[in-house]
Amino acid sequence: VLYDAACASGAQAHNFTWARMPSSSLRPFERGDMFHMDCYGALAGYFWDFGRTRVAGDVPTAQQRGLIEASIEVVDAVCAVIRPGISASEVYEAGARAIGESAFIASIPTEERDTEGFPAVGHGIGLGWEAPWLTPADHTILVPGMTLAVETLIGHPSMGGGFFEENGVVTTDGFEVLTTAQRTWW
DSSP states (O other): OEEEEEEEEGGGTTSSSSSSSSOOOOOOOOTTOEEEEEEEEEETTEEEEEEEEEETTSOOOHHHHHHHHHHHHHHHHHHHHOOTTOBHHHHHHHHHHHHHHOHHHHTSOGGGOOOOSOOSSEEEESSSEEEEEOSTTOOOBOOTTOEEEEEEEEEETTTEEEEEEEEEEEOSSSEEEOOOSOOOOO
């Protein structure tokens, strides 16, 4: 069951959602509009929560492609460090490092970056959105069997926003991504 889908497109694609939930607009998509959607719902009472970004017409500009690829790279870097024994705050730090090491993100002046919205790189999922919260303040130690949504939004008001989110489970030796949705459309 899909409960809602937080989304933004066009000139507001650098925002997580525009302007409230449920998000809606009568404006038709235009070729080249970035569109991202955070999809969540439940199956047998357990939440899923993933997100993707696409460009209307499937021909992104170099900047749009850079935003999308940078968001995927950050999420992949976060997923790569998740394992039993690591704390939620250490996972957050891996995301912050990945953002700091991204050549594309570094090409955007800090004062022009727009990553408003969710102040984390993910959270637990189960019977809802739940702990652990992948933030600097959450020191929960991850253990096998925990299910997590790992996410980021990299945005710029004149370029748009690349949002990406994966779901997975902490295994005995790492993190298994369970999301099977297509990652890009080029």
